[in-house]
Amino acid sequence: MAEKIVVNHLVKKFGDNTVLDDLNITIKEGEVVCIIGPSGSGKSTFLRCMNALEEATEGHVVIDGKDLTDKNTDINLVRQHIGMVFQHFNLFPHLTVLENIVLAPMDLKGESRESAEKRGMDLLAQVGLEEKRAVYPESLSGGQKQRVAIARALAMNPDIMLFDEPTSALDPEMVGDVLRVMKDLALQGMTMVIVTHEMGFAKEVADRVIFTDGGKILEDGTPEQVFNDPQNPRTKDFLEKVL
Numbered sequence: 001m002a003e004k005i006v007v008n009h010l011v012k013k014f015g016d017n018t019v020l021d022d023l024n025i026t027i028k029e030g031e032v033v034c035i036i037g038p039s040g041s042g043k044s045t046f047l048r049c050m051n052a053l054e055e056a057t058e059g060h061v062v063i064d065g066k067d068l069t070d071k072n073t074d075i076n077l078v079r080q081h082i083g084m085v086f087q088h089f090n091l092f093p094h095l096t097v098l099e100n101i102v103l104a105p106m107d108l109k110g111e112s113r114e115s116a117e118k119r120g121m122d123l124l125a126q127v128g129l130e131e132k133r134a135v136y137p138e139s140l141s142g143g144q145k146q147r148v149a150i151a152r153a154l155a156m157n158p159d160i161m162l163f164d165e166p167t168s169a170l171d172p173e174m175v176g177d178v179l180r181v182m183k184d185l186a187l188q189g190m191t192m193v194i195v196t197h198e199m200g201f202a203k204e205v206a207d208r209v210i211f212t213d214g215g216k217i218l219e220d221g222t223p224e225q226v227f228n229d230p231q232n233p234r235t236k237d238f239l240e241k242v243l
């Protein structure tokens with residue numbers, strides 16, 4: 001399988017705070033990678049470096065062969081192939097559900113309204129929200145908002161999806177619907193990197209689990225390896241607290 005994301009000696013500093021300390025990973029096409037770790041360990045920063053929302057201080061992040069740290073790389077073009085879903089949805093409040101979804105394909109890719117809306121409705125069906133096309137985000141539950149956010153990200157036909165704690169802001173009864181949509185995507189072969197505290201989901205759906213602490217990758221293995229036979233005492237300590 002092709003290498004989709006190659007992270008090479010990535011260092012990220014905020015002032016003299018080293019948040020990512022020499023990270024190295026390669027993620028292949030179709031892989032589903034869950035990143036777990038304590039709060040403040042740099043998980044969000046790591047994810048944000050993967051679509052250049054944060055600039056690397058040192059090292060390289062290569063997406064589909066294109067180095068995001070190379071000044072000659074058209075970052076906006078690379079980003080069009082990367083969908084991102086955040087903890088707090090970030091939907092546009094003044095646009096209806098369907099308008100949220102068709103905006104980027106029409107604006108950035110010059111798609112016709114007709115074709116963007118057709119695809120938008122297919123995506124709403126995929127996340128189980130066809131009947132919500134004309135409502136505004138404020139009338140949706142958190143879980144529904146997050147499913148719209150996923151549909152919106154998919155509207156650009158990304159081949160990588162990044163998720164930053166997509167279910168952390170949701171009431172418990174909403175979590176399952178969102179995870180189901182994500183699992184479907186994984187089964188369809190999407191390359192996914194997911195920061196999550198949902199250990200059950202990571203066990204069931206991830207091909208790989210990465211544990212980060214103190215800006216380092218302390219564990220990188222299959223869910224069985226990381227959950228059942230962690231190599232680092234800090235992983236054991238973390239898992240005892242969350243499992």
Ligand code: ADP
Nearest residue numbers: 014017019037038039040041042043044045046
């Ligand atoms: P996590 O997602 O694992 O909770 P973050 O990546 O959000 O961790 O943050 C890791 C560290 O980087 C924290 O100490 C945080 O305060 C710091 N940090 C994150 N973003 C910024 C920023 N824009 N400016 C300064 N410090 C930041």
Ligand code: MG
Nearest residue numbers: 043044045164
């Ligand atoms: Mg975070």
